[in-house]
Each structure stands twice: as structure tokens, then as C-alpha cells.
Amino acid sequence: MNAQNLNAPSAYFMAEVVEQVESHTLSVLVDNEPGVLARVIGLFSGRGYNIDSLTVSETEHEKHLSRITIVTTGTPMVIEQIHHQLERLVPVHRVTNLTVEARRRSFEKPLERELALIKVAGVGEKRLEALRLADAFRATVIDATAEHFVFEITGRTNKVEQFIAILKPLGLVEVSRSGVAALQRGPEGI
Amino acid sequence: MKREMTGAEMVLQALKDQGVKHVFGYPGGAVLPIYDEIIQQDDIQHVLVRHEQGAGHAAEGYARSTGKPGVVLVTSGPGATNMVTALTDALLDSIPLVCITGQVPTHLIGSDAFQECDTVGITRPCTKHNWLVKRIEDLPRILHEAFYVATSGRPGPVVVDVPKDIQFATGIYEPPTNIAHKSYRPKIKGDIEPIRHAVELLSRAKKPIFYTGGGVINSGPAAAQLLRELVQLTGAPITSTLMGLGAYPASGDNWLGMLGMHGTYEANMAMHDCDVMICIGARFDDRITGRIDAFSPKSFKVHIDIDPSSINKTVKVDIPIVGDVAHVLEDMVRLWRTGGHKLDAPALKSWWETIDRWRGRNSLAYRPSEDIIMPQYAIQRLYEATKGRKTFVSTEVGQHQMWAAQFFGFEAPNHWLTSGGLGTMGYGLPAAIGAQVAHPDALCIDIAGDASILMNIQEMSTAVQFGLPVKVFILNNQYMGMVRQWQQLLHGNRLSHSYMDSLPDFVKLAEAFGGHGIVVDKPADLDDAIQEMIDTPKPVIFDCRVANLANCFPMIPSGKAHNEMLLPDEANDETVANAIDAAGKALV
Numbered sequence: 001m002n003a004q005n006l007n008a009p010s011a012y013f014m015a016e017v018v019e020q021v022e023s024h025t026l027s028v029l030v031d032n033e034p035g036v037l038a039r040v041i042g043l044f045s046g047r048g049y050n051i052d053s054l055t056v057s058e059t060e061h062e063k064h065l066s067r068i069t070i071v072t073t074g075t076p077m078v079i080e081q082i083h084h085q086l087e088r089l090v091p092v093h094r095v096t097n098l099t100v101e102a103r104r105r106s107f108e109k110p111l112e113r114e115l116a117l118i119k120v121a122g123v124g125e126k127r128l129e130a131l132r133l134a135d136a137f138r139a140t141v142i143d144a145t146a147e148h149f150v151f152e153i154t155g156r157t158n159k160v161e162q163f164i165a166i167l168k169p170l171g172l173v174e175v176s177r178s179g180v181a182a183l184q185r186g187p188e189g190i
Numbered sequence: 191m192k193r194e195m196t197g198a199e200m201v202l203q204a205l206k207d208q209g210v211k212h213v214f215g216y217p218g219g220a221v222l223p224i225y226d227e228i229i230q231q232d233d234i235q236h237v238l239v240r241h242e243q244g245a246g247h248a249a250e251g252y253a254r255s256t257g258k259p260g261v262v263l264v265t266s267g268p269g270a271t272n273m274v275t276a277l278t279d280a281l282l283d284s285i286p287l288v289c290i291t292g293q294v295p296t297h298l299i300g301s302d303a304f305q306e307c308d309t310v311g312i313t314r315p316c317t318k319h320n321w322l323v324k325r326i327e328d329l330p331r332i333l334h335e336a337f338y339v340a341t342s343g344r345p346g347p348v349v350v351d352v353p354k355d356i357q358f359a360t361g362i363y364e365p366p367t368n369i370a371h372k373s374y375r376p377k378i379k380g381d382i383e384p385i386r387h388a389v390e391l392l393s394r395a396k397k398p399i400f401y402t403g404g405g406v407i408n409s410g411p412a413a414a415q416l417l418r419e420l421v422q423l424t425g426a427p428i429t430s431t432l433m434g435l436g437a438y439p440a441s442g443d444n445w446l447g448m449l450g451m452h453g454t455y456e457a458n459m460a461m462h463d464c465d466v467m468i469c470i471g472a473r474f475d476d477r478i479t480g481r482i483d484a485f486s487p488k489s490f491k492v493h494i495d496i497d498p499s500s501i502n503k504t505v506k507v508d509i510p511i512v513g514d515v516a517h518v519l520e521d522m523v524r525l526w527r528t529g530g531h532k533l534d535a536p537a538l539k540s541w542w543e544t545i546d547r548w549r550g551r552n553s554l555a556y557r558p559s560e561d562i563i564m565p566q567y568a569i570q571r572l573y574e575a576t577k578g579r580k581t582f583v584s585t586e587v588g589q590h591q592m593w594a595a596q597f598f599g600f601e602a603p604n605h606w607l608t609s610g611g612l613g614t615m616g617y618g619l620p621a622a623i624g625a626q627v628a629h630p631d632a633l634c635i636d637i638a639g640d641a642s643i644l645m646n647i648q649e650m651s652t653a654v655q656f657g658l659p660v661k662v663f664i665l666n667n668q669y670m671g672m673v674r675q676w677q678q679l680l681h682g683n684r685l686s687h688s689y690m691d692s693l694p695d696f697v698k699l700a701e702a703f704g705g706h707g708i709v710v711d712k713p714a715d716l717d718d719a720i721q722e723m724i725d726t727p728k729p730v731i732f733d734c735r736v737a738n739l740a741n742c743f744p745m746i747p748s749g750k751a752h753n754e755m756l757l758p759d760e761a762n763d764e765t766v767a768n769a770i771d772a773a774g775k776a777l778v
């Protein structure tokens with residue numbers, strides 16, 4: 001046996017720590033058929049990939065195509081794997097890595113928006129403060145009584161996060177979020 | 191031809207239109223309409239197995255030995271769940287299977303009906319794709335699509351789940367068409383630029399190596415032919431994974447033997463030291479690479495694979511080429527010829543001299559014995575006795591599998607059937623049965639272990655019923671030898687539950703099934719007994735009593751690199767006990 005190698009650390013997975021983890025947004029065009037979402041989610045859980053956000057809806061009714069938008073994190077090598085593994089699924093028509101595409105066109109990120117519905121309950125000064133903040137964040141009131149508001153806010157994930165964090169001490173009751181919808185900038189489609 | 195028929199008729203018609211001649215299956219309530227069609231026709235022969243897992247592996251053996259998809263028919267619930275191991279096995283080894291499962295009628299789905307299970311849910315992660323047929327109008331299209339998906343691109347298993355009411359329903363049958371699939375269109379032809387680049391790299395290489403795998407076999411006989419041509423043109427050494435054995439002949443001049451955990455010293459050292467590696471239809475599995483950060487550190491790597499997800503999965507390569515092996519090799523051979531490429535003859539000569547020095551270590555050596563049969567010797571004698579015959583060899587999983595790979599020489603693709611990715615004990619006997627169904631006149635041998643063979647021994651009954659004279663050659667060491675070897679390596683030789691006290695009398699067992707039994711424990715009797723086995727025109731179980739405690743070497747211990755092999759002449763008890771360090775112990 002080769003003596004100088006005997007003391008080297010021993011694991012298959014060492015290469016992984018060398019690369020930085022990044023967040024990427026993938027757009028996946030699929031047949032809108034039963035089980036297709038289960039295939040995508042099963043792929044992520046089965047292979048140990050992360051899902052930070054996932055949205056899905058039929059986007060081309062006449063062709064029965066849905067668009068799934070997935071925000072995931074991983075090393076560049078893992079992200080490339082996710083991309084190819086998704087392409088391997090039979091009902092998948094196309095996978096586009098919007099983050100890579102945006103960078104290729106010298107943008108920091110693709111267009112990404114999230115919608116959140118946020119319920120706040122309270123009276124007096126806190127209630128007024130919540131309303132003032134909603135105004136500043138361009139959130140709209142879509143339901144209200146004397147004791148509560150429901151705000152609707154649309155924006156980048158970090159704006160939504162920030163708004164929710166600020167509302168926390170002001171009587172935050174519950175939140176429902178859509179997850180990220182994303183498109184590429186410019187005139188072309190994916 | 192378009193015409194009205196029932197769903198069950200459609201299944202048979204679609205199988206015929208897809209060129210299917212044999213189906214492996216087992217009946218039950220949810221597939222009775224299809225079985226009723228089977229008995230009313232003669233074009234397709236049904237082979238009745240004794241356990242659905244057996245049907246799955248038989249279909250795998252059939253597929254692997256013919257290049258055609260294997261077809262399985264099983265009932266709902268337990269029939270489907272019994273198929274899960276075989277489906278997973280086929281998925282990991284890229285074997286095309288079409289499995290049709292019966293399902294409870296559509297109106298009962300979701301009600302926990304008798305023998306209902308969520309077949310598409312259960313088999314989703316162990317198939318390439320699967321379908322639940324909910325309308326009779328979809329059935330013909332899905333059946334044809336199933337064959338397309340199973341056999342194109344990287345092959346794999348598919349499941350079509352057909353509820354019983356759909357089997358009874360009538361609709362219009364549509365024959366297969368040539369219309370392109372709406373989403374699944376694997377890339378067959380490789381891009382020419384990287385191929386050109388690879389050829390140039392190869393022509394400048396001083397220490398090249400071909401590392402080939404099951405993808406060459408899957409690509410078809412032309413791929414193996416082109417591979418041989420390219421190897422000859424370039425003069426480079428070639429090694430292969432377990433799954434790729436036979437693509438390049440074991441008797442070929444440039445053959446280094448198998449690589450990986452139990453590969454030869456010369457193959458692994460050449461992989462470690464090469465400057466250009468051409469990986470063809472292999473996937474850098476952990477059994478091949480050993481420690482990944484020390485894997486072939488100085489080489490430029492070219493990877494040819496039809497599945498883009500296999501590229502850069504564990505090992506980063508310099509030149510990825512996505513395409514079918516035969517198509518890419520055809521381009522490589524042509525470019526080599528027309529480009530007027532010459533070899534760096536002096537460099538190659540010195541590379542081969544180095545390789546010959548490694549060869550000189552004789553890494554497959556074992557201590558011969560006149561009193562006990564050494565397992566390696568048994569395989570060597572079996573190989574000698576079968577030379578010149580059309581022989582298909584399957585295996586179970588364990589030491590005997592590795593010895594078979596090391597000592598049985600394969601000259602042609604599709605003649606070696608083994609469970610590589612999943613390592614499924616119980617694979618070999620049904621796989622040999624599948625090969626025998628496809629090649630009635632060939633010699634089909636399952637090289638087995640005493641433990642593995644009991645996992646699907648019931649298929650002896652299938653072999654006898656269908657007149658399939660398969661030979662089960664058991665290297666009987668009374669241990670789960672491979673488990674025992676790992677316990678010796680990793681766990682202080684505490685042999686927890688790897689010894690079997692009460693193995694059956696295999697001769698009587700063979701006779702009980704209606705086959706022939708042979709037992710041998712003296713090296714001197716071996717050749718005659720093997721001849722008797724070959725000459726017996728019915729299924730045989732050959733109980734070959736071998737040295738109980740032999741270890742399978744050479745070996746790359748878990749977590750070690752290619753150049754840290756444990757060689758047989760160095761493997762005394764102490765080295766074996768200390769070969770794997772703490773971190774390596776956590777690996778499989």
C-alpha cells in the first residue's frame with residue numbers, strides 16, 4: 001500500500017465542501033398530468049436536494065402545460081445535477097436555470113416576485129403603526145374590521161420577509177405566501 | 191390496424207405489435223382478463239414464474255442477453271410490490287423492462303380495496319416512468335409509449351398500471367406510430383466539436399486509458415465493435431466496470447481486466463496514473479472511483495454518456511460528450527482515421543512497460559490447494575470447460591460474483607448478466623432462466639453463492655416446467671462470504687449472523703424440484719463433475735464445496751484510493767484487520 005496516503009482523510013464526499021453554496025431559480029415546463037408534481041418533489045427528496053420555494057400552475061391551457069418555479073440551493077455541481085435530473089423526467093419539456101441565464105445577460109437575478117397575505121390584529125397605536133408601514137411597503141388592505149387588517153403585498157422575497165418581520169411586534173396573526181414566481185428579463189421566452 | 195377491442199385484447203395486440211415473443215408473469219384477480227387473452231393465442235409465450243421478483247429478474251436476463259426489452263405481467267397489490275426489487279435493479283443497471291400491473295377497478299381506487307396498493311406511487315422512484323391508465327382511450331398510446339420510454343435513451347424499467355375495468359372496457363386500438371414523443375427525446379448524436387477535441391487529446395496522450403461500462407452493451411453490438419476498433423487504432427489499454435464486461439474481449443491484447451473495488455491492480459493503477467481517460471458509458475460509481483478526491487488526479491477526462499445527468503455527477507470531467515456510445519464512437523473512429531492521427535509510439539511503449547510491471551504483481555493470485563477446492567479455481571475450471579460454447583453467465587451477489595467477474599473471460603457483449611448497481615441477491619437464477627428462454631440452445635449458468643441462491647430458489651420449479659436446462663453452480667462456502675469478509679475487515683472478525691448452520695442438501699433439493707443434483711468437494715473430481723453438469727439436459731444444481739474462509743482480493747478498502755489496493759500477497763490477518771480506518775468504516 002502507498003504509505004504517504006495512509007493518513008489522508010477518508011470519505012467520498014470531500015469534494016463537496018470546496019464549492020460555495022448558491023441559490024438558483026429553475027423554471028420547469030411540464031405536462032399538466034396527474035403525478036407530475038409528485039415526480040418533481042420525489043426527485044428532490046429522494047436525492048436530498050433542497051427546495052426553498054416551489055410554485056406551480058397551468059400556464060398554457062390549450063397545451064396542458066404547467067410551469068413549476070423552484071428556488072433551490074446547492075453547489076454549482078449539485079445545481080447542474082438538479083437541472084439534468086429534472087430533464088430526465090419524462091413529462092418535463094424544458095428546464096431553464098433562470099439564475100444562470102440572468103448572469104449570462106449581466107443581470108444579478110431574474111425577475112422574481114412573491115405574494116403574501118398577512119393578518120394583523122390589534123388596537124390603538126400598534127394598529128395605526130401597522131397601517132403606516134403597509135403604506136410605506138405599498139401593501140394594500142384587502143380585509144379589515146375594527147380589530148384586524150389583512151394586507152396583500154407583492155415583491156421580492158426579501159421585501160416580503162422584511163415586511164413580515166416588522167409586523168411581528170404589531171400583532172401578526174398569520175401569513176400565507178405564494179412562493180416565488182419568476183421570469184427572465186427581456187423580450188424572449190424560455 | 192385500428193379496430194375495436196377490449197383493453198385486455200389491446201394489451202396483447204400492443205405486445206405483438208412491439209415484437210414481444212415472451213412474457214414473464216404471475217396471475218391474480220386484477221389481471222385475469224389479460225390472462226384470458228393469453229391462453230387464446232399462440233404468438234406470445236407466457237413463462238409462469240414462482241414469485242413476481244423472479245419474473246422481474248428473468249425479464250432482466252432476457253433483456254440483457256438479447257438487447258430487447260423484457261416484459262412482465264403481474265397482478266395488483268402484492269404482485270406489484272413483489273416487483274419493486276426487480277424494478278429498482280433494472281433502474282440502477284439501465285435494463286429496459288415493461289411491467290404491466292393489474293389494478294383494482296377505477297371506481298375502487300383510493301378505497302383500500304382488496305389487493306389495492308398505490309402502484310404508481312410505490313414504483314415512481316424505481317422506474318424510469320410509470321402510468322396509471324384511467325381511460326380506455328389512453329391505453330394503446332400509453333402501451334406504445336411505455337416501450338418507447340423503456341428502450342430509448344438510457345434504457346430502464348417502466349410500469350403500466352391497468353385497472354380491471356379498463357381491461358374489460360372496449361375502445362379503438364391504435365397501432366404504434368412514428369410520431370415524435372412530445373417531451374422525451376434523448377440526444378443520440380454527440381456534438382462534433384468535443385468529439386474532435388477528444389480524438390486530438392487521445393492522439394497526444396502519453397498514458398491513455400479507456401474506462402468502459404454497461405452503456406457500451408446497452409448501445410448495441412455496433413458499439414462493442416467500434417470500441418474494439420478504436421482500441422486497436424489507438425493502442426491504448428482498456429478496462430471495464432462490472433456491467434461492461436464482454437464489450438472488449440477478455441482475450442484482447444489491450445485488456446487490463448475489470449477495475450474498481452475488486453478490479454485488478456494494473457487496471458486501477460493505470461486509472462490512477464493515466465494522463466487521458468476516455469470514459470464510455472460508465473458512471474464513476476463509488477465502487478469504481480474509491481476515494482473521490484484521490485481519483486485519477488492527473489488525467490484529462492472525457493466522458494461519453496447518453497444521460498447528461500451522469501456527467502459531472504461525482505467526478506468533474508474536462509470534455510463531456512452527450513450521445514449514444516455507438517454514434518459517438520463511429521465519429522471518433524472516423525475522425526481518427528481521416529485526421530491522419532499518429533500514436534506517440536515511444537510514450538505508449540513506456541506506458542505499457544509500466545502496466546506490465548503492475549501486471550507482474552499478479553493481483554489475482556491465490557494459493558492453490560490439492561485438498562480443498564479454491565473458489566477461484568472452480569471458476570477457472572468452469573470457464574475452461576465452457577470455452578467454445580455459446581455460454582451465458584449470470585451471478586448472484588457476493589464473493590462468487592466478484593470471482594466470476596475476475597476469472598471468467600467474456601469475449602462478447604450480452605453474455606454476462608449480473609446485478610451491479612443494486613447488488614441483488616436472488617438475481618442470478620431467474621436471470622439465467624430469462625437468458626435460457628431467449629437462447630434455448632445456449633448454456634446458461636448461474637454462478638451462485640450458498641446464501642443468495644436460497645433467495646429465489648423457487649424458480650427451479652419454473653425451469654423444470656418450461657424445460658429450461660439452466661445450471662446453478664454454487665460456490666458453497668457455508669458463509670455469506672462477502673459479509674464475513676467485511677466483518678473481518680471492519681468489525682474485528684466478529685462473524686455476526688454470516689454463517690449458515692443448516693443449509694439444505696442441494697442435491698436432494700435439485701431432485702425435489704425435478705432437476706439433477708451434483709456435489710463435489712475434491713479438486714480432482716471437479717472437471718468430470720462440470721462435464722456431467724454441462725451434459726445433463728435438464729436443470730442442474732451443482733454444489734461445489736469450496737474453501738470456507740477465502741477472501742476476495744485484490745480490494746480497494748472503503749474510503750481508499752486506487753493506488754491503495756490491498757493485494758493478496760500482502761493481505762495477512764493484521765493488514766486485513768487494519769485496512770479500513772474510522773472514516774472508511776462509515777462507508778458502504
Ligand SMILES: Cc1ncc(C[n+]2csc(CCOP(=O)(O)OP(=O)(O)O)c2C)c(N)n1
Pocket residue numbers: 586587588589590591613614615616638639640641642643665667669670671672673
Ligand atoms: C437481497 C440482499 N440482501 C442482502 C445483501 C447483502 N449481502 C451482500 S453479499 C451477501 C452474502 C452473500 O452470500 P453468498 O450468496 O453465500 O455469496 P458469497 O459471498 O459467500 O460468495 C449479503 C448478505 C444483498 N446484497 N442483497
Ligand SMILES: [Mg+2]
Pocket residue numbers: 588639640641665666667668669670671
Ligand atoms: Mg457463500
